[in-house]
Amino acid sequence: MSAVLKTARGEAGVELAEVDVPEPVPGFARLRVIATGVCGTDIHIARDEYGYDAPVVMGHEILGDVDAVGDDADRHWVSRRVATETYFSTCGRCDWCRDGRVNLCPNRRSIGSFENGGFAPYVVVPIGNLHGVAGESIGAVLAEPLACVAQCLCDPAVVNPGDEVLVVGPGAMGQLSAQVARAQGGTVTLAGLPHDDGRLRVARELGFSTTTQTPDAESFDVVLEASGSAPGAARALSAVKRAGRYVQVGIFGRDVALPIDAVLYKELTVTSGFASTPASWRRALMLMEQGLVELDPLVTESVPLAEWERAFESIRAGNGIKTVIDPQAE
CATH class of the missing domain: 3.40.50.720 (NAD(P)-binding Rossmann-like Domain)
Structure with missing residues (x-):
């Protein structure tokens, strides 16, 4: 499948390349990506102003449908529309993890920077990161930044x-x-x-x-x-x-x-506040469910994966509010 990868230093080190479709192992789910928001952090990664491991598929503001799971016990997630937390793994042992502040774990590895993210048709994430979202609203792609x-x-x-x-x-x-x-x-x-x-x-x-x-x-x-x-x-x-x-x-x-x-x-x-925590996700989802935030008007452009450079340029230039990449679009 095609994906937008950070492969080398500098903005020239971001490119469209082919990668394997990932397979979920137990404890993980594969999402068919509906949309992934282009975040200012993606520009910081492109400019080497934010940490990453190359090569890595970029993109962390993900809205998708659960396509497959690695364990039959998690089959109830299949076909559900979800947003996902960004953490692929944390150490689980440091003071911050033990306090529930996983965002501050020194060994945290997040999708889109240290593990493959959502600028691709499919992405694998931990089951525990999934949050079901109602309806077909594209605005739910903003659940992660809202958190x-x-x-x-x-x-x-x-x-x-x-x-x-x-x-x-x-x-x-x-x-x-x-x-x-x-x-x-x-x-x-x-x-x-x-x-x-x-x-x-x-x-x-x-x-x-x-x-x-x-x-x-x-x-x-x-x-x-x-x-x-x-x-x-x-x-x-x-x-x-x-x-x-x-x-x-x-x-x-x-x-x-x-x-x-x-x-x-x-x-x-x-x-x-740095990134998000389970508590902040609960706050964000409740704000969405109660209609206290309007997200659809903030999605001002959607582009196919092949036009990722135009999406990045929109963010650099301050055009629109939230540009999203649709990996399923031609």
Whole structure:
């Protein structure tokens, strides 16, 4: 089967190549991939700004149908539509695994970076990673990034009812963060740049206030930095009130210079969340089931596997919100 692989260093080391169709062993399931979202992390992997083992099939935001299982005891999963957690394996013995914080395991191996992922027609994942999703909605491909946002915002809750919240960056993570913050009772403004007009239009259609202006200093109780850029973080640190909360949602992918003294002068609470946990998946799925988040409007383009380069370029250029690759399309 054809797949998008990271085979060597640099962006030139990403290519479309042939690999074997995987077979599930006991404890694992094979998914027929319906769609896999292109994430900013995929661009970081392409640029060698995020860890990986080459060669590896990229892609970790997966929606698929269970095609086969390695053990008859798991046959009830066959033909079910699922989203999947990203961990292929963790050590199970470190302090973080024992605390249920598997996202922090130093030996964690995730699909799309250290094990083969979803930019291919089929992928094998652990049975324990599967989460059934209802209906045929393509928006469920965003279940994994939504779980990552829940890891940042939900345990404990970062936003309280009545909080004024600024989200910097109107990409997929910013749009999801805005919806979760609103579900927590916040009044949310989504900030972008003038070239983000299309993304901000989607946010307005979802009922959010938007701006391309620099927010007034010390005007928000909570700021969520989802742009993964140093200017975005500086903007957020300026906008947050004294004794407010700053949450790093985006990944920079490199060292950046920030006005970090604002943390001291304002006595800010700074938090984040890395990847997801079983608890954050429960939060994400409940938000979906209760209709507190709208995911379909965030999927702005679907491309076949052969056009993966166009999908990557859309993310680099900030076009649309979530571009997905459909490995079954011609």
